[in-house]
C-alpha cells in the first residue's frame with residue numbers, strides 16, 4: 001500500500017496519507033480572497049487518528065474574513081514547534097450540497113515529504 005509521510009519544518013513526522021503517492025496530485029483549493037500560498041485539499045476520507053501524528057487540533061477557531069462571508073479554521077499544529085501545517089474548515093452559510101464543511105487544507109509550504117528529507121540528507125551526506 002502506498003503511504004506517503006510528511007514532516008513539519010522542524011522535522012517532526014506529522015502526516016501519513018495512505019494511498020496518496022504525492023501531495024501534488026491532490027486538488028488545490030480555489031477560493032476568492034485567500035491570501036496565503038496555494039493550499040491542497042483533501043476530503044475527509046482520512047482518519048485523523050491515524051493520519052495526523054504528533055499534532056494537536058486547536059480548540060478555538062480562527063475566523064478569516066472572505067469576500068463572500070467568513071470562514072472558521074481549526075488549525076492543526078505540530079506538538080514540537082507549534083507551527084500550523086493544516087486546518088479544518090467550516091464555511092458559514094454553506095449550502096446543503098456544499099462539501100466545504102468536510103474539507104481539510106494542507107499548508108504545503110509547511111510540509112516536507114520523507115522522501116525529500118532523505119534526498120536532502122543524501123546530497124549533503126559526504
Ligand SMILES: [Zn+2]
Nearest residue numbers: 008010078081
Ligand atoms: Zn514542528
